[in-house]
Amino acid sequence: MSETMQKLSEITIDELKEVYFGDIKYPVGGTQGPRIQRGIQFFHLLSGQVTFEIEEFEIHLNPGDFCVLLPGRHEFHRFSQTEESVHTWCQLDFYGNTDHLRLQLEPVPPKVEANSDIIRYMDLGLSLTRSPELDTHDALLELGKSLLRYYINYAFRLASPDEAKPPLPRSVLLACDFISRNITQPLTLPVIADAAHVSVNHLIHLFRTHLSITPMRYLWRIRCERATVILGNTNNIPIAHIAEQMGFSSPYHFSRVFKQNFGISPLQFRKQKEHRHQRED
Structure with missing residues (x-):
């Protein structure tokens, strides 16, 4: 150093x-x-x-x-x-x-x-x-x-x-920002690509090249990451409500995608957070 x-x-x-x-x-x-x-x-x-x-x-x-x-x-x-x-x-x-x-x-x-x-x-x-x-x-x-x-x-x-790594293309930045601003909306790939001013296929190529993920998987991952904030800081908001708020079609869809990203279900994640907070107290 x-x-x-x-x-x-x-x-x-x-x-x-x-x-x-x-x-x-x-x-x-x-x-x-x-x-x-x-x-x-x-x-x-x-x-x-x-x-x-x-x-x-x-x-x-x-x-x-x-x-x-x-x-x-x-x-x-x-x-x-x-x-x-x-x-x-x-x-x-x-x-x-x-x-x-x-x-x-x-x-x-x-x-x-x-x-x-x-x-x-x-x-x-x-x-x-x-x-x-x-x-x-x-x-x-x-x-x-x-x-x-x-x-x-x-x-x-x-x-x-x-x-040094190459910078992210402007289209990727625009797509990520659009996703961030509209995370709870029913976003589709054509809508995201339009916001980034590129074709669907080109946007997929850019995301895979620079972020090693597709635009839709990025969307679902960001939704799951935002959900962890609520799960980790509350125990009175139903998981079904969090799923709806984060744009998932159902609690089952939320649980499946969440487990793909974090290896555990939303309920297990909340319980682990509660247990950790209890130990710290």
Whole structure:
């Protein structure tokens, strides 16, 4: 491990106060700022373009780019002059002064190409932020910490040419984002392909090449992952209701697909979580 990575691995983020996720669309020629970044923000551009003017330097993002903005810096955001720009974001806010965090994180590369893991982080974060059934504050705090540490390791790995992976195509990013936004709707492959602006066969090829999974299996896996959040944090919501809420045709369908992804049934998963929580208490 390099000296820089060793120092970064020692960063403590116990003073984290709140984590939340969101998405937004900016019109042609849209701007934001000037402002001072109050915490750490992750920024995933899905369409359009954006340039961050940050004190003495600029960061330019194209679709698929994922960026970290550090606290205490003066920023101005300029979006595409020719098309709408859509992005998702994750905000980490802290108690007290954040100067030490900015100094510790300055060696981290500020921009990477989003991969499937980052997309899943953002997807789960959006789901937790929008969840009306649960108190997700603590879960979001842990997710924010995990995303920060993942980003640090991923950004440095990409800085090494021998280990770099090709970026995800824009069509895959659009498809994943569309699935995330419409996870409870009765999605079909042609509908997803249309949202990604490619043919069905080409979308299947892209998903198999870059994510090693078909678009529909990705959809069902994401639905199951979202279901684990509810299963693991509640015991009073019927499994049949969770199945319906997550877009499954029946509790049997939910149980079958869930077991394919996690090796156990939803009921077994809930019981294991309950047992683990009891031991921790």
